[in-house]
Amino acid sequence: MLLRTFQLSDYAPVTELLSEVLTESCYDETMEAFARQLKWDSDLVIVAESDEEIVGIIIGTIDNNQGYYYRIAVGQAYQRKGIGKALIANLKQKFVQRKVSRILVSVDSHNEFLLPLYESLGYRASDFLRSFKKLSIITG
Incomplete structure (x- = not known):
């Protein structure tokens, strides 16, 4: 991997992956935030590739010197194989390299079920930013 x-060149396979994995309302919100993040800082959008196929993506952002995990998606056939954890770790490295003061998990109704994944990586409730705002409102 x-x-x-x-x-x-990843745009079409990433949008296909997101439409496969996310609910329709989550997909719409994610695509808006994804477009904005690509315009602001595409280095914080990481993909996982296996056999030249995009199998996962994580979208992060930095605001006020704080790093945020915004959305993560892994293809259904590739879930529970460590790809999500690897994506989180890779994005964390980017946050650390940029010397953010804190790393937070942006939690909304669409990704609350993923909190145990972040907890398994050492994140605590104090690291979860429960926000029902869109990424474009969180970042400036």
């Missing part, structure tokens, strides 16, 4: 920064 290869983890790397999003490239423009």
Whole structure:
């Protein structure tokens, strides 16, 4: 498995993956935030590739010197194989390299079920930013 920064050629397979994994309302919100993040800082969008196929993605952002995990998605056939954890770890490295003061998990109604994944990586309730705002409102 290869983890790397999003490239423009990834757009179609990433949107296909997101539409496969996310609910319709989550997909719409995520696509808006995804477009904004690509415009602001595409280095914080990481994809997981296996056999030249995009199998996972994580979207992060930095606001006020704080790093945020915004959305993570892994193809159904690839779930529970460590890809999500690897994506989180890779994005964490980018946050650390940029010397953010704190790393938070942006929690909304669409990803609350993923909190045990973050907890298994050492994140605590104090690291969860429960916000029902869109990424475009969280970041500036």
